[in-house]
Amino acid sequence: MSNRWNTGLNWSDVTPERHWLNRRALLAGAAGAGALALAGAAEARIAAKPSPYSTDAAPNTLEDITGYNNFYEFGYDKSDPARHAGGLTIAPWSVKIDGLVDKPGDYALDDLTKGIALEERIYRFRCVEAWSMVIPWIGFPLAALLDRVGVQPGAKYVAFESLARPDEMPGVKAGLLDWPYREGLRIDEAMNPLTILATGLYGEAMPRQNGAPIRLVVPWKYGFKSAKSLVRISLTDTQPRTTWQGLQPREYGFYANVNPEVDHPRWSQASERRIGGGLFAKRVDTIKFNGYGEYVASLYAGQDLAKDY
Amino acid sequence: MDRVHALLRRVRPWMVYALGAIPAALLILRIFTGDLGIDPVKTIEHRLGEVALQLMVAGLCITPLRRLAGLNLIRFRRQIGVLAFVYATLHFAVWIALDLQFRWAEIGADLVKRPYIVIGFLAFLMLVPLALTSSNASIRRLGSAAWQKLHWLTYPAAVLAAVHFVWLMKAWAFEPLAYLAGITALLALRLWWRARKGLAATPARA
Numbered sequence: 001m002s003n004r005w006n007t008g009l010n011w012s013d014v015t016p017e018r019h020w021l022n023r024r025a026l027l028a029g030a031a032g033a034g035a036l037a038l039a040g041a042a043e044a045r046i047a048a049k050p051s052p053y054s055t056d057a058a059p060n061t062l063e064d065i066t067g068y069n070n071f072y073e074f075g076y077d078k079s080d081p082a083r084h085a086g087g088l089t090i091a092p093w094s095v096k097i098d099g100l101v102d103k104p105g106d107y108a109l110d111d112l113t114k115g116i117a118l119e120e121r122i123y124r125f126r127c128v129e130a131w132s133m134v135i136p137w138i139g140f141p142l143a144a145l146l147d148r149v150g151v152q153p154g155a156k157y158v159a160f161e162s163l164a165r166p167d168e169m170p171g172v173k174a175g176l177l178d179w180p181y182r183e184g185l186r187i188d189e190a191m192n193p194l195t196i197l198a199t200g201l202y203g204e205a206m207p208r209q210n211g212a213p214i215r216l217v218v219p220w221k222y223g224f225k226s227a228k229s230l231v232r233i234s235l236t237d238t239q240p241r242t243t244w245q246g247l248q249p250r251e252y253g254f255y256a257n258v259n260p261e262v263d264h265p266r267w268s269q270a271s272e273r274r275i276g277g278g279l280f281a282k283r284v285d286t287i288k289f290n291g292y293g294e295y296v297a298s299l300y301a302g303q304d305l306a307k308d309y
Numbered sequence: 310m311d312r313v314h315a316l317l318r319r320v321r322p323w324m325v326y327a328l329g330a331i332p333a334a335l336l337i338l339r340i341f342t343g344d345l346g347i348d349p350v351k352t353i354e355h356r357l358g359e360v361a362l363q364l365m366v367a368g369l370c371i372t373p374l375r376r377l378a379g380l381n382l383i384r385f386r387r388q389i390g391v392l393a394f395v396y397a398t399l400h401f402a403v404w405i406a407l408d409l410q411f412r413w414a415e416i417g418a419d420l421v422k423r424p425y426i427v428i429g430f431l432a433f434l435m436l437v438p439l440a441l442t443s444s445n446a447s448i449r450r451l452g453s454a455a456w457q458k459l460h461w462l463t464y465p466a467a468v469l470a471a472v473h474f475v476w477l478m479k480a481w482a483f484e485p486l487a488y489l490a491g492i493t494a495l496l497a498l499r500l501w502w503r504a505r506k507g508l509a510a511t512p513a514r515a
Contacts, residue, residue, distance in 0.1 A: 067347050266477070
């Protein structure tokens with residue numbers, strides 16, 4: 001399956017940004033066309049319409065995206081998920097939806113997503129560890145699902161819970177964190193059109209190490225907010241407690257918006273290294289809200305983001 | 310043990326340095342074979358730091374090995390120490406050049422503001438005088454007692470290096486904690502020996 005992507009090309013074969021930016025080489029065009037061809041082939045697999053929210057930056061290779069993951073359920077090392085996630089059972093899969101909703105219940109994944117149009121969202125992805133990638137997700141707005149189950153007026157937050165299955169997840173078995181992994185969003189963040197539930201990437205069903213079969217993607221927040229392999233979505237009236245907040249409340253806040261002005265207590269968030277450039281992966285300035293400020297900055301009007309980190 | 314020592318007598322310092330260069334050579338080889346993973350910078354940076362820490366631990370093991378196992382490797386301690394300094398320097402250089410990419414404002418801020426970087430940097434600074442005085446001439450100039458006192462800096466440097474490792478992880482991981490525990494145990498052993506020696510040297514009071 002993954003051989004389909006084995007065109008003999010490496011990320012290093014794709015024209016570096018500095019070249020195509022200054023139009024130095026015709027190769028730039030060739031590489032761009034190559035990327036489009038890949039995307040085209042992808043659409044043949046999972047029908048997904050392009051989105052105006054997509055970045056035009058070149059996505060990372062499938063190899064980068066599926067070989068460099070923080071998914072502590074499978075271990076601390078970034079190569080652990082690719083190594084250990086293969087045995088994860090993802091069918092059947094159901095998601096429990098409860099709390100302040102009109103139609104709570106245990107939904108089979110297919111029923112949950114039936115009839116919702118899939119889109120390709122090529123998003124920048126910024127990890128709290130100061131590295132970043134560009135990932136061509138396939139998914140749909142979380143709002144579409146929330147509308148389907150009916151959000152009650154008292155709901156102020158959405159809580160997410162990831163799968164914790166010790167016999168298939170060595171990191172869960174080893175107790176690396178306080179499982180299950182929990183995350184949360186404020187309701188307006190959850191309803192923002194940028195917030196998606198992703199079920200695939202690069203035109204394929206979601207690889208297990210990236211959070212199959214369904215995961216959250218919130219592109220203006222640090223990656224740990226985008227919980228993987230979701231089994232429960234709860235609408236609540238109180239701010240849910242998240243896994244990382246529980247571990248290090250001073251380091252990981254509820255909001256976790258990408259923000260170069262608010263450093264992690266242990267490291268700077270002013271810049272990030274773009275994964276995929278090999279030995280000379282370029283370090284670039286981090287942009288507030290990961291560059292999605294035009295869509296989300298208004299959500300935080302009047303909030304002190306240094307305090308609400 | 311005598312046969313081991315007889316064998317070890319044939320080991321020249323350059324051989325120790327050659328052995329110590331292997332991890333660096335392997336890293337360089339892996340650059341060319343493309344075997345450094347998706348983020349080669351982190352792989353190199355972490356491996357260099359890890360080797361530096363391992364060499365520091367190896368240096369700290371020399372005396373206990375002699376006292377507890379009768380194995381005398383003291384002749385190689387200098388090379389081990391110098392190699393630890395070289396790897397620490399490379400680790401630091403990769404951080405500046407490949408990781409932070411000479412963004413001096415960020416480097417400067419990190420070096421004073423980020424606890425785990427401050428601590429790693431302090432550990433590195435402590436190794437500098439040790440590397441500079443790693444010659445017989447320095448021992449003669451400083452006098453053996455003062456030189457030994459100075460080289461006690463190895464202990465705080467190793468402890469700080471291990472704390473640096475523990476602290477950079479997002480969660481509690483086994484490996485860095487194992488280093489910290491090992492170094493603490495070695496330090497405790499030395500302090501205990503010292504205290505006993507001190508006690509023995511104090512004349513008994515009536």
